[in-house]
Amino acid sequence: MSRASTWTPALEIERDARAVERYARHLVLPRGAALQRALCAARVLVVGCGGLGCPVATYLSANGVGTIALCDADDVELSNLHRQVGHATSKVGTSKSASLRERCLGLNDGIEIIEHRLFVNQMNANEMVDGFDLVCDCSDNPRTRYVLSDACARRGVPLVSAACVGFEGQLTVLCGTRCWDDERREFGAFTPAPCYRCLFPTPPAAGDAGTCGASGVLGVLPGIVGTFQALEAIKVLSGIGETLRGKMVYFDSLSASPTMTLNMREERDPRCACCSVEKFDQKTYDYDAFLSSTPCPIKFVKTTSINGVDLSAPPAHGPGESLDEELQKHSAWKRLSTGDFQSRSSSTGALIVDVRSKRLFDAAHLRGSVNIPIEMLDEGEWRSVVAEADANVDTVLFVCAGGNNSQRASAWFANSSLRGFRDVFDMRGGLAAWRRDVDPSFPKLG
Amino acid sequence: MPLLNVLLFARARELAEASSTTLTLPDDPPASVADARAELLTRFPQLSGVLQTSIFALNKTYVKRDDERVAIVRAGDELAVVPPISGG
Ligand SMILES: [Zn+2]
Numbered sequence: 001m002s003r004a005s006t007w008t009p010a011l012e013i014e015r016d017a018r019a020v021e022r023y024a025r026h027l028v029l030p031r032g033a034a035l036q037r038a039l040c041a042a043r044v045l046v047v048g049c050g051g052l053g054c055p056v057a058t059y060l061s062a063n064g065v066g067t068i069a070l071c072d073a074d075d076v077e078l079s080n081l082h083r084q085v086g087h088a089t090s091k092v093g094t095s096k097s098a099s100l101r102e103r104c105l106g107l108n109d110g111i112e113i114i115e116h117r118l119f120v121n122q123m124n125a126n127e128m129v130d131g132f133d134l135v136c137d138c139s140d141n142p143r144t145r146y147v148l149s150d151a152c153a154r155r156g157v158p159l160v161s162a163a164c165v166g167f168e169g170q171l172t173v174l175c176g177t178r179c180w181d182d183e184r185r186e187f188g189a190f191t192p193a194p195c196y197r198c199l200f201p202t203p204p205a206a207g208d209a210g211t212c213g214a215s216g217v218l219g220v221l222p223g224i225v226g227t228f229q230a231l232e233a234i235k236v237l238s239g240i241g242e243t244l245r246g247k248m249v250y251f252d253s254l255s256a257s258p259t260m261t262l263n264m265r266e267e268r269d270p271r272c273a274c275c276s277v278e279k280f281d282q283k284t285y286d287y288d289a290f291l292s293s294t295p296c297p298i299k300f301v302k303t304t305s306i307n308g309v310d311l312s313a314p315p316a317h318g319p320g321e322s323l324d325e326e327l328q329k330h331s332a333w334k335r336l337s338t339g340d341f342q343s344r345s346s347s348t349g350a351l352i353v354d355v356r357s358k359r360l361f362d363a364a365h366l367r368g369s370v371n372i373p374i375e376m377l378d379e380g381e382w383r384s385v386v387a388e389a390d391a392n393v394d395t396v397l398f399v400c401a402g403g404n405n406s407q408r409a410s411a412w413f414a415n416s417s418l419r420g421f422r423d424v425f426d427m428r429g430g431l432a433a434w435r436r437d438v439d440p441s442f443p444k445l446g
Numbered sequence: 447m448p449l450l451n452v453l454l455f456a457r458a459r460e461l462a463e464a465s466s467t468t469l470t471l472p473d474d475p476p477a478s479v480a481d482a483r484a485e486l487l488t489r490f491p492q493l494s495g496v497l498q499t500s501i502f503a504l505n506k507t508y509v510k511r512d513d514e515r516v517a518i519v520r521a522g523d524e525l526a527v528v529p530p531i532s533g534g
Contacts, residue, residue: 052534140534165533168456200530201511205495208457208529215460217533248501250455250528262526263507294498 011040019110023064031240036064038180038238041187043067045129047120047148048138049074049096051222052162052229054086054103056136059230061104061111065237068104069114071128072096079444083219120144122282125151133178133187134233137161138226142203143291149174149196150282153268153275156190158236160244162229165215169225169251172199172244172264173232175275179239187237193245198269205294216359221253332414333424335407338437341397341427349394351386355409356401356431364443366399366434374405382418395423401445403430450482450519453526458500462490471519479504480514482525501528 009020010033019040020027026036042065046057049072060068074096076087084096091099101113120128120139129135129151137148137159145161152159152175159174175195181188228249235243246266252258268275273290336344345352345368352369354361361371372385383390396413398406406426414424427433435442450469459465469485471477479502487497502509503526509517519525 048534050534138534140532142530142532145530145532163531163533165456165531166460168459168531170528170531199501199508200499202499204457204499204530204532208496208499215533222534248528250526252455260526261506262501262503262528264501265508265510269510294495 011036019064022108022110026063034180034182035234035238035240037182037185038187039064039234040066041180041185042133042237043069043131044233044237045069045071045132045135046138047071047128047135047144048140049084049086049100050080050138050140051083051164051217052138052226053096053136054084054100055223055226056138056162056230056233057100057104058086058107059227060233061113062107063230063234064108065111067112067114069116069132070097070100070104071116071118071120072100073117073119077444083217083222085223120148120151122147122150122285122287125282126155129155129157132157134158134160134237136229136233137163138229143287145196146203146290147282147287150274150280150285152176153192153195153197154280154282156192158190159196160229160232160236161196162225164221164225164251165217167218167221167253169221169228169253170248171225171228171232171251172248173236173246174199177236177243177245180237192268192275194265194268195272195275197274198272199248199264201269201272203291203294206292208294214357214360218253221251224253225251333410333426335428336397336425337428338433341399341425341434342438344395344425345397347395349392350397351389351393351395352397352399353386353409354399355405360401360445363445366431369399372409374400374409377409377412379416379418393422395425398424398426399434400426400430402432403428406430449521450477451522451524452482452486453524455527456529456531457496458493458527458529461492461496473521476518476520478515479509479517479519479525482519483514486527496529497527499529501530502526503528 010027011019023036026032044060044065046053046068049070057068057070075093076091076096076099078092081089086100086103095117097115097117101115104113125147135152135157137145139145149159156176158177161174162171174193176190176192178187178190232244235241246264248262248264250260250262270276274280344350352366354365354369354371355374357373358371370385372381398409400406410424410426413419435444450471452467452469454462454465469482471481487494504517505524
């Protein structure tokens with residue numbers, strides 16, 4: 001017996017009682033059917049599957065955004081879970097984008113989730129954002145923020161940008177807006193708005209960038225800011241209400257009136273290096289030079305340049321060996337493998353100096369090491385921390401999280417009057433390498 | 447002598463070890479946001495890096511870098527210093 005449908009649905013996307021029922025509480029809202037049609041037709045790219053990406057992707061999925069692409073190359077880590085609530089404990093060590101995709105499809109099996117197990121970079125950004133009605137920036141570093149905004153500004157894709165660190169967050173709509181035209185059943189024309197560069201033409205100096213790994217973050221904060229971001233995406237896509245285009249919401253968790261709305265510029269900056277120049281070739285643009293253009297405000301660095309090697313320059317790509325080769329030419333100190341570092345450090349007269357922040361040091365440090373955060377490192381601080389033991393120290397071993405700041409510290413020390421006849425070393429790869437090679441129980445704090 | 451309330455956020459708050467501060471600025475000729483920036487830097491030299499990259503908002507409205515000299519500060523105004531944050 002065939003059953004002819006006896007009713008007309010609000011949604012043409014799916015002649016399915018489940019869709020109407022699933023979105024019933026949307027459909028009965030004022031303009032709710034148009035809102036739901038916009039969401040069901042929308043294609044949204046979510047860049048970053050972490051603290052912000054989890055609430056953004058889960059809410060947009062539950063709310064019925066038709067196609068969501070999730071982009072992240074990282075694996076889930078134990079230290080993510082206090083805030084990245086889209087990932088189960090059992091997913092530690094597995095792909096973030098795959099984990100979040102599974103979570104989203106569990107919430108709503110009527111949508112499509114595309115998984116991109118990669119990071120957005122200047123070579124792939126244009127292709128990544130093309131074809132989307134909106135992009136959510138849920139990334140965790142300045143480079144990705146500029147790359148993504150540049151691509152969205154040039155390709156004409158609205159960008160909902162959120163960020164948080166410590167107890168604070170910020171949220172705005174960038175690059176432009178394009179909202180649903182319910183008469184025509186399609187997304188309308190793109191209206192340009194300022195890009196991330198228009199607001200922040202000067203990038204943060206290394207160490208000032210405010211990332212969660214270095215500075216910590218209150219677990220619930222990205223939940224709030226990311227949910228706010230999902231709301232903003234829904235408003236931009238559907239055209240309901242007033243968006244944060246030309247405005248920024250600043251969220252201060254510790255305040256009794258935690259949100260503050262700032263009026264930002266409405267128009268693009270006519271001198272913006274990206275959105276206001278005729279030609280901007282993202283693939284050849286020198287992001288390294290741009291991102292290192294703000295000098296590092298670390299005290300000792302002002303005077304420390306060794307044979308033309310600028311120690312204030314941030315490492316090109318996170319923890320690595322970027323400074324290594326050039327500085328080693330002058331062999332002011334030696335780099336050690338984790339194994340050699342371990343044997344050197346056990347001799348009498350060896351002093352391990354950990355140059356991470358005090359909070360990271362307090363969370364976990366090598367037994368017997370002392371802490372001088374890199375931004376504090378100067379001769380006075382050295383004397384006050386090392387004090388009477390100083391005279392007996394014949395070997396100084398610097399260590400940091402990933403093996404970059406320990407090189408800066410070694411370069412400074414080896415050229416300071418403190419050096420005397422001491423041997424100076426630092427550990428290649430930092431405590432991340434120590435954890436990998438020597439003691440897997442050393443907690444991963446980043 | 448106008449008193450300007452300055453709200454510090456994120457890295458600026460961390461480095462200055464204060465979430466707000468008050469600046470006393472001359473009123474003849476009237477002080478501008480550029481004067482406030484200079485005074486802030488004198489008071490908190492450790493903000494030199496972060497002030498370069500921050501948004502300045504006078505009474506909750508963004509002041510373009512080019513307009514800092516002409517944006518006049520009046521008694522009781524509020525200046526927010528908003529550095530970019532990157533975490534996610
Ligand atoms: Zn721009």
